[in-house]
Amino acid sequence: MRQICIQWAMLCCIAFFNISPVHAQKFENLAQTPPMGWNSWNKFACDGINEKVIMEVADAMVASGMQQAGYQYIVIDDCWQVSRDSAGHILADPVKFPHGIKALADYIHSRGLKFGIYTCAGTKTCAGRPASLGYEYEDARQYAAWGVDYLKEDWCNTLQGQNAQSSYTLMRNALYQAGRPIVFSLCEWGSNKPWQWAQDVGHLWRSCGDIGNQWSYMEAGNGSAYGGSVLGNLDLQNGLEKYAGPGHWNDPDMLEVGNGVLTTEEEKSHFSLWCMLAAPLMAGNDLRSMSAATKSILTNKNLIAIDQDALGRQGYRVEIKEDFEVFVKPLQGGDTAVCLFNRGDQEKKLDVDWKTYHIAAGHSIRDLWKDAAAGTTASPFRGTIGRHQVIVLRLSH
Numbered sequence: 001m002r003q004i005c006i007q008w009a010m011l012c013c014i015a016f017f018n019i020s021p022v023h024a025q026k027f028e029n030l031a032q033t034p035p036m037g038w039n040s041w042n043k044f045a046c047d048g049i050n051e052k053v054i055m056e057v058a059d060a061m062v063a064s065g066m067q068q069a070g071y072q073y074i075v076i077d078d079c080w081q082v083s084r085d086s087a088g089h090i091l092a093d094p095v096k097f098p099h100g101i102k103a104l105a106d107y108i109h110s111r112g113l114k115f116g117i118y119t120c121a122g123t124k125t126c127a128g129r130p131a132s133l134g135y136e137y138e139d140a141r142q143y144a145a146w147g148v149d150y151l152k153e154d155w156c157n158t159l160q161g162q163n164a165q166s167s168y169t170l171m172r173n174a175l176y177q178a179g180r181p182i183v184f185s186l187c188e189w190g191s192n193k194p195w196q197w198a199q200d201v202g203h204l205w206r207s208c209g210d211i212g213n214q215w216s217y218m219e220a221g222n223g224s225a226y227g228g229s230v231l232g233n234l235d236l237q238n239g240l241e242k243y244a245g246p247g248h249w250n251d252p253d254m255l256e257v258g259n260g261v262l263t264t265e266e267e268k269s270h271f272s273l274w275c276m277l278a279a280p281l282m283a284g285n286d287l288r289s290m291s292a293a294t295k296s297i298l299t300n301k302n303l304i305a306i307d308q309d310a311l312g313r314q315g316y317r318v319e320i321k322e323d324f325e326v327f328v329k330p331l332q333g334g335d336t337a338v339c340l341f342n343r344g345d346q347e348k349k350l351d352v353d354w355k356t357y358h359i360a361a362g363h364s365i366r367d368l369w370k371d372a373a374a375g376t377t378a379s380p381f382r383g384t385i386g387r388h389q390v391i392v393l394r395l396s397h
């Protein structure tokens with residue numbers, strides 16, 4: 001009788017597992033700190049990409065010390081794809097990627113890096129290339145077979161009324177079923193408040209529109225200001241800090257450091273503020289020809305340690321007075337990162353009284369860009385801060 005019961009229980013189990021759909025979830029234990037890598041879009045956009053460029057950028061990531069500093073994903077953005085075959089398989093541009101995507105992924109892996117790719121949840125990508133709507137399972141299988149490690153999914157050309165949460169959940173499920181752990185990056189620009197629902201769907205989500213290669217707000221045609229800049233995207237992160245943590249990050253968009261428009265001080269500020277926000281650090285410049293200044297910003301170990309801190313807290317603004325701002329980011333082990341930021345056009349005198357920010361007297365201070373000790377919190381922090389400049393401090397017990 002006991003034997004029969006055991007056999008019956010086993011049969012029930014088998015039947016249950018066979019008829020149940022595969023348990024759907026996102027891949028856990030990925031992106032426990034904000035992803036670091038490079039994406040082709042900001043510099044190369046649609047026309048500039050091809051396999052030679054991507055391979056050379058991968059080589060440069062290794063040779064420049066970026067890989068050693070923590071950057072690992074090489075992500076091809078829009079325009080690698082041209083059509084589908086009669087069976088529905090997505091086809092890469094045969095002129096720009098003559099050896100195919102698998103060969104490129106293999107090359108990137110051979111350099112000790114990880115490989116990312118781009119698609120879109122609509123009928124076409126933002127640049128009008130074939131996208132994944134209706135092909136989610138097919139595409140996810142293909143990405144897994146190619147060795148993709150990171151997928152960015154955009155939100156252009158979606159159908160009227162298409163639901164973002166269900167669309168991204170569908171791709172999440174398809175990726176999970178395909179079986180290869182892939183970091184899933186949602187790119188619906190914050191339109192449907194993904195911070196409220198995407199924690200179990202993806203590992204990062206865009207929390208604003210596209211960054212522009214400029215410091216400040218762009219004037220829209222009607223004269224009103226909108227995002228699309230370092231400051232614009234920064235401001236849109238206010239209040240989102242409570243939604244970020246290990247495995248699920250707000251994404252204020254890729255870096256414009258090294259793209260020839262921002263001054264060196266602005267590049268340092270952009271990079272520092274993204275580190276304070278625990279933002280994904282996706283370089284967007286041409287790594288093959290970056291200046292020594294750009295390289296030293298992108299590889300600054302002190303700042304990267306703030307971004308990659310294991311506690312995974314997103315920093316937040318605690319002061320905004322005229323053009324002077326203060327951001328705070330709690331760190332693992334009780335340290336605190338503080339970023340003083342002058343977004344205005346004039347140099348300012350600093351007189352930071354730590355009590356204002358409820359910071360006790362007993363901390364030693366390290367200036368992270370100077371890489372030098374800078375007193376203690378027993379007395380106010382005094383000095384000057386230039387236009388568009390940051391001073392980033394690490395306070396320790």
Ligand code: GLA
Nearest residue numbers: 041077078126127154187210
């Ligand atoms: C959208 C995204 C960008 C980039 C382009 C590609 O604008 O937000 O990051 O991927 O599409 O076409």
